[in-house]
Each structure stands twice: as structure tokens, then as C-alpha cells.
Amino acid sequence: MAHQCVDRAVGVTKRYDTLVTWLTLAPALALVGLIFGASVLYGLAQSLGYLAIIGETRLSLEAYSGLLAGRSPAGREFWQALGFSLWVSAASTVLAAGVALLLAVALSSQRRPVGGATLLALNLNLALPHLAWAIALSLLLAQSGLLARIATALGAIQAPAEFPVLVRDSYGIGIILHYVSKEIPFLALIVLAVLRTQGTAYELVAENLGANGWQRVRFVTLPLVLPGLAAGALLVFAFTFGAYEVPALLGVRYPRTLAVMALELFTNPDLRSRAEAMAISLLMALVVVGVAGLARVVNSEREGL
Amino acid sequence: MRRWSLFLLRATLYLLLLGPLAAFGLYGLSTRWFYPQLLPSEWTFEPLMRQLGSPLIQAALARSIFIAGLVTSLALLIGLPAARTLGLRRFRGRGLVLLIMFLPTVVPPLATGMGLNILFLQLGLAGSVAGVVLVHLVPVLPYTVFALLGVFARYDEGYEQQARTLGASWPLVLLRVTLPLAGPGLAVAALFAFLVSWSQYVLTLLIGGGRVITLPILLFSAVAGGNPTTTAILALLFAAPPILAIALASRALSGGATVVGQQY
Amino acid sequence: MQIRLTRLLALLALVAVSLAACSSPPAAPAALNPEDWAGVEAAARGQTVNWYIWGGSESINSYVDKFYGEPLKERYDITLNRVPLADTVDAVNQVLSEKEAGKDPGAVDLIWINGENFLSLKQADMLYPDWSRKLPNAKLVDWENPAVYLDFGAPVEGYESPWSSAQFQLIYDSARMGEETLPRSYAGLLEWAKANPGRFTYIAPGPGAFQGTRFVKGALFELSGDAKQWIAFDQALWDQWSPQLWAYMNELKPYLWRKGETYPKDENELHSLFANGEVDFTITQAIAGAGPLITEGLVPETARAFVFDDFMIGDFNYVAIPKNAPSKAAAMVLANMLLDPELQAAQILPENGFGLGFGIDVTKVTDAAAKATLDTAAQQLGDAATPASDLAGSLVGDSAGEYQTLVEEGWRTNVLIGP
Numbered sequence: 011m012a013h014q015c016v017d018r019a020v021g022v023t024k025r026y027d028t029l030v031t032w033l034t035l036a037p038a039l040a041l042v043g044l045i046f047g048a049s050v051l052y053g054l055a056q057s058l059g060y061l062a063i064i065g066e067t068r069l070s071l072e073a074y075s076g077l078l079a080g081r082s083p084a085g086r087e088f089w090q091a092l093g094f095s096l097w098v099s100a101a102s103t104v105l106a107a108g109v110a111l112l113l114a115v116a117l118s119s120q121r122r123p124v125g126g127a128t129l130l131a132l133n134l135n136l137a138l139p140h141l142a143w144a145i146a147l148s149l150l151l152a153q154s155g156l157l158a159r160i161a162t163a164l165g166a167i168q169a170p171a172e173f174p175v176l177v178r179d180s181y182g183i184g185i186i187l188h189y190v191s192k193e194i195p196f197l198a199l200i201v202l203a204v205l206r207t208q209g210t211a212y213e214l215v216a217e218n219l220g221a222n223g224w225q226r227v228r229f230v231t232l233p234l235v236l237p238g239l240a241a242g243a244l245l246v247f248a249f250t251f252g253a254y255e256v257p258a259l260l261g262v263r264y265p266r267t268l269a270v271m272a273l274e275l276f277t278n279p280d281l282r283s284r285a286e287a288m289a290i291s292l293l294m295a296l297v298v299v300g301v302a303g304l305a306r307v308v309n310s311e312r313e314g315l
Numbered sequence: 316m317r318r319w320s321l322f323l324l325r326a327t328l329y330l331l332l333l334g335p336l337a338a339f340g341l342y343g344l345s346t347r348w349f350y351p352q353l354l355p356s357e358w359t360f361e362p363l364m365r366q367l368g369s370p371l372i373q374a375a376l377a378r379s380i381f382i383a384g385l386v387t388s389l390a391l392l393i394g395l396p397a398a399r400t401l402g403l404r405r406f407r408g409r410g411l412v413l414l415i416m417f418l419p420t421v422v423p424p425l426a427t428g429m430g431l432n433i434l435f436l437q438l439g440l441a442g443s444v445a446g447v448v449l450v451h452l453v454p455v456l457p458y459t460v461f462a463l464l465g466v467f468a469r470y471d472e473g474y475e476q477q478a479r480t481l482g483a484s485w486p487l488v489l490l491r492v493t494l495p496l497a498g499p500g501l502a503v504a505a506l507f508a509f510l511v512s513w514s515q516y517v518l519t520l521l522i523g524g525g526r527v528i529t530l531p532i533l534l535f536s537a538v539a540g541g542n543p544t545t546t547a548i549l550a551l552l553f554a555a556p557p558i559l560a561i562a563l564a565s566r567a568l569s570g571g572a573t574v575v576g577q578q579y
Numbered sequence: 580m581q582i583r584l585t586r587l588l589a590l591l592a593l594v595a596v597s598l599a600a601c602s603s604p605p606a607a608p609a610a611l612n613p614e615d616w617a618g619v620e621a622a623a624r625g626q627t628v629n630w631y632i633w634g635g636s637e638s639i640n641s642y643v644d645k646f647y648g649e650p651l652k653e654r655y656d657i658t659l660n661r662v663p664l665a666d667t668v669d670a671v672n673q674v675l676s677e678k679e680a681g682k683d684p685g686a687v688d689l690i691w692i693n694g695e696n697f698l699s700l701k702q703a704d705m706l707y708p709d710w711s712r713k714l715p716n717a718k719l720v721d722w723e724n725p726a727v728y729l730d731f732g733a734p735v736e737g738y739e740s741p742w743s744s745a746q747f748q749l750i751y752d753s754a755r756m757g758e759e760t761l762p763r764s765y766a767g768l769l770e771w772a773k774a775n776p777g778r779f780t781y782i783a784p785g786p787g788a789f790q791g792t793r794f795v796k797g798a799l800f801e802l803s804g805d806a807k808q809w810i811a812f813d814q815a816l817w818d819q820w821s822p823q824l825w826a827y828m829n830e831l832k833p834y835l836w837r838k839g840e841t842y843p844k845d846e847n848e849l850h851s852l853f854a855n856g857e858v859d860f861t862i863t864q865a866i867a868g869a870g871p872l873i874t875e876g877l878v879p880e881t882a883r884a885f886v887f888d889d890f891m892i893g894d895f896n897y898v899a900i901p902k903n904a905p906s907k908a909a910a911m912v913l914a915n916m917l918l919d920p921e922l923q924a925a926q927i928l929p930e931n932g933f934g935l936g937f938g939i940d941v942t943k944v945t946d947a948a949a950k951a952t953l954d955t956a957a958q959q960l961g962d963a964a965t966p967a968s969d970l971a972g973s974l975v976g977d978s979a980g981e982y983q984t985l986v987e988e989g990w991r992t993n994v995l996i997g998p
Contacts, residue, residue, distance in 0.1 A: 031406055034396035038456060039412060041393060046419050046427060046453050052429030083988050087996075116320065128321065131328035131564050137515040137561035138332060141531055142554040145538060145546060146335030149342065154350035154855030155336060162351045170350055170857045171777050171836075180840055191331060245420060253424025254517050255531075259538060262841040263783045264995050269425050273517065276429050277668055278786050291426035298421045346876035350855035371663075436680035524676070525631075525662060525669050526686060536665050540635040541847020542877060576832075 017066035038085040049256055050292075057288035073285035077293070084275055084286050087266070092297075094265040098182040099251040107243045109190070110197035111235065117198075118205045129202075135195040144188055144259045151176040151184065177260050185267075193246045200242045201235045237309070244305050248298045268294050323426050336554070342547035372533065376552060379513060379529040382444060385397045386451045386512040388398040393452075394459035394504070395497075400549050402467025420457045427453055428521030431523070435522055450522045451512045458511060459504045466500030506564055599967035611907050613713035620655060622908035627658040629906070630913065631670035634663020635847065638875045638932030646925055647916065647931075657909045662687075666787045667720075671696045674705050674901045684905035689913060693896040694731045694789060697739060698980050700899065707900040710911060711740035721940035725810070727895050732810065732979035739897035740914040744925060744936035745864035746886075746893030746974060747793050748965050750872070753861060754881035763888045765801045765827070769774035772834040778859045778950060780836035780852065782843055783995065784987045790846055790862055792986050793892050796978055798822045799986070800890040806975035809982065816984055825993040832994065843993070850877045866936035868964030870929025884965040891973040895938060920949035924956040929963065 058069040074084035103200070117128065150156050158173040167173050177184030216230045250256075257267040267273075268290055276287035317319055342348060343363055345355030392489030397416075401409065419427070431450060434439070475495060478488045493502070516531040523532070530553045537546045615618060628651070634640055640663065648659040664670055670690045676684040692700070699704050711717060720741055722728050728735050751761060762768040772779050782791035800806040802819045832839035836858050843849040846862060850872060853861035861878070865871050868884030898917065900910045916922065918939055926933045937953070944950045957967070 027404075028406070031400050031404055034317050034400040035412060038395040038397035038460060039415060041452055042456055045431070045449065046422075048434055049427045049430030049453075050422075051430070052434050053426055056430070056433070083992070086992070113324070116364075117324070125321075126565075128325050128328075130562070131325050131332070133561050134332050134558055135328055137510065137557040138335070138554055139510070139557060141514065141516065141534055142339075142550045143335060145534075145550050146338055149338050149543065149547075150334065152855075153508055154852070154857050159351050159353050163353050170855060175837070178841060195328070200543055214376075218421075248421040248423075252425060254425055255535070263785075263844060264841070264991075269423060272425055274404070274786075276521075277666070277672055288426075288429055291423060291429055295422040295426050298423070299418070302421050347854075347879065349879065350857075395845060407644065433679060434684065436676050441676070441680075442686055472891075524686070525664060536634055536663060539665050539845065539847065540637060541851055542637060542875060543851075545637060570816050 050295075053288045053292055057285055057292055059285050073289040075292075077286060077289055082286065084283070084290075087264070087271065088290070089267045089269050090265045092293075094182060095146060095251055095267040095269070095294075096297075098189075098257070098267060099247050101182075101248050102186050102193065103243050103247040105186070106190045106193040106246060107197055107239060110112050110194045111201055111232075111239060113194065113198045114201035114205060114235070115231055118202060129199070132195040132199050132202075135192070136199070138192075140188075140253070141255050141259075143192055144256045147188055147191075148177050148260060151187070152178070161185065178262055180262055180265070182257075182261065182265075182267075185257050186298075188256055188260055189246070189250050196237060197242045197246065200238050204235045204238045205231070240305060240309065244302055247301060251298055290310065305312060318467050332558075336551065339547040339551045339554075341363070342543045343551060344542055348543070353389055356372045362544045363548055366545065366552075371528070372549070375528050375530050378444070378527065382448055382451065382519075382529060383509050383512040385448050386455055387508040389448070390452060390455045390459040390508045391501065391505055394456055394463055395501070398460045398463030399467050399470075399493075402464050402470060403472060405454075416460050418457075418522050419453050420461075423519070424518050425521075426516045432521050442524040444527055447519050447523050447527045447529075448511070449513055450518050454515075454518070455508045455511050459508050461509055462504035463497070463500055467499045470496065502564055506561060508536075509560065513557055584748065593864070606759055611710075611911070613710045613911055616715050619908045619911055623906070623912045624656045626906040626909035627660050628909035628913050629660045629662055629686060629688040630691070630910075631662045631667075631673075631687050631689070631990055633662055633665075633667055635662075635665065635845075636871075636932075638871055642926070642932040646922060646931065647913065650916065650922075651913060655909075655912050658914070667692055667696050668699075668787055671699050674700060674886065674903070674979045675703055678703060678705055683903040685901060685903040686905070687901050688904045688906045689898050689900055689910040691742065691896065692739070692880070692899050693894065694977075695733075695786070695980065695983055696896070697730050697899065698733055699725055701738065703734060703903050706738045707902050707904060709737040710900065711735070711787070711897075711914065712737045712884065714740060714911065714915040714918070716915050716939070717938040719918055719920065719943045721943065724940075725892070729810075729976075730895070730897065731983065732812065732981070735897070739899045740918070741895045741897050741938035742935075743933070743938045744866070744893065744895045746866065746936070746970055747790070747797065747891045748863050748865075748884045748886050748970070750853065750861045750863055750869045750878065750882050750884050751859060752851060752853070752881050753880055753883045754879065755856075758883075758885070760887060761885055765887065765890075767887075769827070769831055771833075775859070776834045777836050777838070779834070780839075780842055780849070780858050781864070782846060782849055784990045785844075786987065789983075790864065791842070792983060792990075793977075794862070795824070795828065795891055795986055795990055797887075798827055800888075800892075800975060802827060804893075806890060806978075808849045809978035810976060812979040812981040817982065821989060823991065828994045829997075839994075847877070848887045853882075854878045865929075865934035866927055866970070867929035867960050868932035868966065870961045870963040871932055871934035873963055874929060874932060883963050886965050886969050886973045888975050890975055891970070892977050893970075893974045894977045896935070902969060920944050920946065920953055924949075926954040927956050927961060929961050 017074060055069075057073050059072060060069060077085045077088045080086050090125065094205040137181050148155070152158065153170040153173045158167065158170055161167045161173060175183075176187065211225055212230045212234065221229065252269055254273055257270050261267065262271065272287045272290040272294070275283040275290065278284075323508070333572070341355060344358055344360065346357050346359050346362065348355040348357070401412065428450065435441040435446050435450070440449065475492050477489050478492050483491070514531060515529075516535055519527060519529050519532055525532075530549065534549045534553050537549050540546075611622065630643075632639075632643065640661065643661055644659070648661070651657040651659050669688065670687055670692075674685060674687055677683075690696075690919055712722065717740070720727060727741060730739060762771040767951060768779070781794045782788050784791035784795050796809075799820060800809065802823050803809075803816075808816060836852065843852060849858075849861045852858045854877060856985070862870065863869060869878055869882040872878045873880055873882060898914050899913070900907055904910055920939065923937055923939050925931050927933070927936055941953050941957075944953060960967075
């Protein structure tokens, strides 16, 4: 008898718990799910050619085939743009992650914890918005920029043309420089945080057992920080792949990144370009989701070991 | 040896921060500063005064602050309960919810903005501050939830339960136990949310339709306008608030604690 | 699999269509008759006119606020809301998006517009018709001039009202080069570039970057020997001359700045390269030549404008009213004010910040005082301007609108990306 009462009480509590659970999640889910979902749906519809403005209500895969098979003017550049975007994002991510890791390891392999002043400096760099930093880089690194003028004053060069092309170059060096310099603080802070909370004890043990510096990094530090670093790196990759402002400011007319191409097609007076613009943006999303998925698979394989 | 490398690192970081700000300052106070001049030869306060006094710029500054502030508040309001539930409870569908919240961080905001362009127009949200706030929440909310998730992952519900058994009501528990415990994490999440919303350009452009003018929109337009003086002044105006915000926050958060690190 | 896809697409279509159907029908346009000007002025009183204009030049922004904003308020009690655009196409997209969403009234009252943007809106049937020729000041406009009544080859009819005129010119730095060394034709330019490699570049032709397209078209005109044959669209003509155009551009390419691998995307970037000594020439469209740019601090004070002997494209630019404009009366009053002789005289002076040419025909002005003001202004363009006779001698009209895309896409494929 009492048993049944308890059972019923537990049942009610469970239902109440479930209700509370979903109530607390509802606003966030609704916002993201509905709005984001709607954008995907509408984007998909437009990419399939549904453009009420010019009376097009037929659906077709023309935008996609034009891009992927290279049949439209934009399509002829699609694969280069994809390659260029991947190159810029991957290079930025890998370089930033590598340097951030070295930085954080170097900083924290002391007996004292990392000082507040260093952390503050890292945080402040984080706070400088991307747009402002990109503008600063173009002012500093242009062939007639401030660094070039210093070089001229020192007699190293005679004319702007002799200064190396670091921004607005065809290899995306300016863009990569920007992202690397902005994302190193971000990733370094992540690694530092992990090391602070978990690192020192294991390191001390390893040192006591006779491991040298490099072995400690490889077998203790790296596995500890890898999950956090990988998560951060994925965010950096996704962000740099989809960003518009920085490649627009620091890049060139050709090759363009996919984001720049998509926005330029979207704002083209010829409205038929909109379908292509939407198709590109959806393909971009697919690429990033694919990379994220790959990262998850690799991660769970690693953990499975 | 380590001391020197640490010093060098800090010097580099501060140089990377102060260099641009100094460049902005020099460009902002001069005109016709061309190659190969090392320092400006024509100093002038006039553009600075004109920009600062311009109603358009003042409005843009106010609007940026308002939108970022509103987005941050809403993100915290909506994100905190969600993060708490996700962090403390294991329930069926948790993975799916996490996936849905995760997607906007990887899908480019460009895609979101372009897809929503027409829908928001039909809903009357395009060109309005409300629409911009709503669309800013799409990239901001996931970041907020994940930042707060970290807080609740290490959270000990015991404190709350103790307070309850001692007779405290739910609101009191929230105010006196939950918020202080989650405090640093909340501050970090809030700062991140503010920063992301503050720096948004493409979303504001696509949904605001050129009628909601925030600082990044003006700044981008200034860059297109090619006048380095204007660009520098606006860039300073744009970069100063977030830097100040983080400087203050880092001070307030238990001395020396990192902003990003709080979530781990 | 096939059936599921079709069902999914059908569902999507249903969603999209039902959402589109939910939009409100467009409201009937207000009955405004420009011939009853007193009525228009009365209707405009107290209205706000949302004027969407390119905001990339601060001096133009200040000029508009001062010379139009203030009188609008004082004389007509109209508030000017100048909406700066990064590119005029943004206003076009705004109107077109409003059309798709069925929004009437919309947000845009008046757009500073011409060329491809005008064509877009005309094709989408989103322009308010039949008003520009009926404005009181319309009698000051030379509507017989093909450069006025055709915009990129499309008839302006009553959709647009002129504001100012522009002509393609180049700018050099008199402190760096002497006038006698200047190239005076595209052929001469090629010679000069070969003698001075890396010191010249031009804006990349593309949507919104019409100065680049204009530069390339000028080369096309010179190669084919005659600009007038390009006023009407003729595919065969294009097929005949475009290979030679690309051959010329590709011959020029290795001697350009950065070996022609990249190009400035707009005039401000080019001005910056010029001012900082990376290249020796930049361009302008202003009748006041380099004057407005000097005033704005974008180029050195020794900058001067000049033209080749021929094939420097000139045209008019206009304002247009979208069909769903909320304050059409105020828009018309503003458009009329733009043609006011006093203000037209002010707009060409370099120190006022605008510097583009007349939109009206000076000979049609009957008021003696106004005519005197206009003539005086024309004498005061300053040293940085190209001499008026040179401008007139090299002036040619623009080509048919269809060539625009051909030139832009052709350049991208054949020159930028390369053979």
C-alpha cells in the first residue's frame, strides 16, 4: 500500500521534473530552433529557385548545378573559392592552435601560476573587435603603410613596391595573419585554463617519474588540453570559414572566399544571383558541419581507445 | 630566462594591442598623412570634433550599446535556465538539444541572415531594432548556453538543497545561492554575448536593411569611403567599449582569473 | 527516394507559398499630380523624405545636409533623412525585397541612381511613373539630349529626374610628373605603362564599380574607333571587337601595379594608392576635377585632373522615386529643388564638397541673376579641374546597358582570371 503511494509520488515528481526540464529549455530551443530553422528553410527554398520577386515559383537545382559543375559565371570560380576558403581557415586554425599550445605550455611550465598581467593582456587582445584589428593591420602592413614607412626611413626600401605584399595579396596571407594574431589569445586562454585546473599535479608526477620536458608535453600536457583545444579550434575554423568582414577588407578580387562571393551575389542587382548566393551559403554550412562531424568521430575514436 | 620570455611575450601582446590603437589615434588627429611620412604633418582636431558631434554617429553608438545590451540580457535570461537544465540533468533528448544549440555556432551567420531576409520583411521585423536583436540572438545564445554549461558542469546542487531545507524560497535561493555561485561564469557569458553582438556586421546589414545603423555598419562604410581619418576615429570609438568592459570585468573577477578560462 | 524528395519539395513550396500569400496586398498609390505644384507642396509640408544616397564621401554627405537639408526645412517644412549607403544597389535590394514582401508604403522615398540600378528597378516595375518631366524646374533640363533622356541606353521617360553630370577623368600629381609627359590616349597609356611598370592601375570592373567598367569601355571605344556605334546593342559588334579589347587589357596587364594580379575594388582604394605614391594616377568623375578630393584630404594638394584626347565617357545621374515610397510629395519637392539654378551653381564648386557638373542646361535659364551665378560658378572650378574645353572635346556618351555585364564578366574571365 505504502509502496504504491511512493510509486505514485515518484511518478508525479518525475512528470513534474520533465515538465520543468522542458519548460526551462523551451525558450532557448524555440528561439534557436524556430529562427535558425526558418532561415535554413527559406534559404533552401531560395537556393532551389523560389524567388517570388521575379515570379519564379518553380523549384530547380539549377543554382547548385551551376555552381558545382561550373556552368555559371560564379560556378567557374566556385571550386577555387572553396579551396581558398579552406586554405585560409585551415592554415589560420592550425597555426593559431599550434602557437597557442606552445605559448600556453611555455607560460605554465613554471612553478608559479600565470600572472594576472599576462592574462589581462591576452583578454584585452580578445576584446579588440575583428573589424578594428583588420583595419589596423591594413594601415600597418600595407605597402605604403606605417611599417613600410619605418622601413623607408631606415633605408631598407626606397618605394612602396619594394615592401612585401602582406595584405591584399593573392595567397590570403593578410587574412591568415589577422586570424592567427586574433585567435592565438583565444586558444591560449583555453589551454591555460585547462592547465591551471588540472595540469600541474600530473606534470609533477611525471617529472618525479623521470620524464623530461618534451615527454611531459607529449604524454601529459597534450592529452589533457587536446579536447578543449580541439573544441576551440573547431570554433575558430567555423568562424573563419564563414566570416565576411575580414576577407572583404584584407583580401583581393580573385580569389575570393566563399563568404565574400555569397554576399556579393546576394546583393547583385540581378536577382537570379540570389539563388546562387543561398546555395553557396548552404554549401558552406554543409562543409563546416561536415568538419565538425569529422572532428567528433575522430574524438570518439580516440576516446574509445 | 623564463622571466625574460614572459616579459617579451607580455610586451608583444601589449604592442599588438596598443599599436593599432596608437595608429588609430595618429590617423584620427591628422589629415593627408601619406607615404613616406613617418608622422603626420597636418594635425587637426576638426574631423574628430565633427565625428563625435555628429548625430548619426552618436545615434549609432547608442544603438550599438542598446542592441548589444538587450541581446546580452535576453541571452542570459533565456540561456541560464537552459544551461542549468542541460548541465545538471541527464534526460532523454539531451543530445539532440545540445546538437540544436550547437548548430548556429558552426553555420555561418551569413547563411542565417540571407535566409531570414525575406521572412523578416514579411513579418515586419526587417529594418527594425527588434528584428536585429532577434537575429543577433541566433549566434549569441549558443555561446551563452555553452559558457554557462561549463559552470553548471562543476556545479554542486547541494548548496541549493541545503538552503531549501533551511527554509529558503526558490527566488531567495536563486538570488543568494545560484547567482553568486554561477557569478564569474555569468559574467564571462555576458561579456562574450556583448562582444559577439557588438561586432556583428553581416547580420545587422542583412536584417537591418541599412536602416538600423550600428557602429560596425558605419565603420565598414567609412572604410569604403577611404578617408583614413574618419575610419580611424570610428575604429577607436568601436574598439574602446569592449576593451574597457573586459578590462573592468577582469579586475572584478577574482583577481587574475581569466575571462575565457572561467568556463573550464 | 524520388517520391520522398518530391514530397519534401512540395511541402517546402507549400510553406513558402502560404507565407507569401499571407502578405498584405499593395495599397493604392496616392493620387499626386505634379502639375498642381501648390498641391504637392502642401501635401509635402511636415513630411520626412528618406533619401537613400551613396554615403562613401563625407564631403558629399555634408554638402547634402547643408545645401539641401537646411533649405528643405526652412522653405518647405520637410525633414531630410539622408540614409547613407555603401552601394546604391542596397537601396535597390531594399525596394525589391519590399516588393516581394508586399510592403507598401516602404522605407525609401528617393534614390540617387542611374545605370544598372535604374534598369533593375524599371524592370521590376517598382518606379513611380510620370512625374519627373512635370516638375516646375523640369523646363531647365535639356530633355532632347540623348545623354539625358537615355540612361545606359534605357529611356528615362518620366521615372528619373536629373541631378548632376559627371565625366570620366584621370588625376595626376603635378609635383611628381609634368603635364607634357601625360598619356593622352589608351595607346599612349600602354606606352607609358611599359616605360613605368607597376605605376598604373585601374578599378576592377564589376557590379557597383562602374568607374572600372567605364575605363575598360573607353578602351573599347578607342580600339573600335567610334563611340556612337555602341549606343544601341549589337551582339555582332561585341563579338567583333571584344577579343581586341581583351588583347589590349592583357598586354597592359604585366605593366600594372602588382603585375595586374589584383586591382583596387573602388575609387577610394585607388585614391589611397595614388596619395601614398604606390601608383601615379587615379580617377574622378567630378567636373571640379581633383578639387573635392583635395578638400577632403584624400589626395595631395598638387593633384590635377586631365583627360585623354577622346573617349572619356560622361553621363548624367538622377534621382528616382520608388512606387511604394511613403512621402512621394516630399520626394518630388526635393527632386525639384535639386534643379534649382542657385543650388546647381553651388554643386559644381569644389569647396562645397560635391563637385559634379550641372544637371540642368544653363542656356535654358531665363532669370538673369541665376544665369550670372551659374556662369560665375563655371569659372571658379579651380586649378585642380580639367579645362572645360578639354572635357568637352573628349566627351562621349555611355553605351547600351546590355554591354555592362558583358564587359564586367568578360573582364573577369578574360583578364583577371586570365586566358
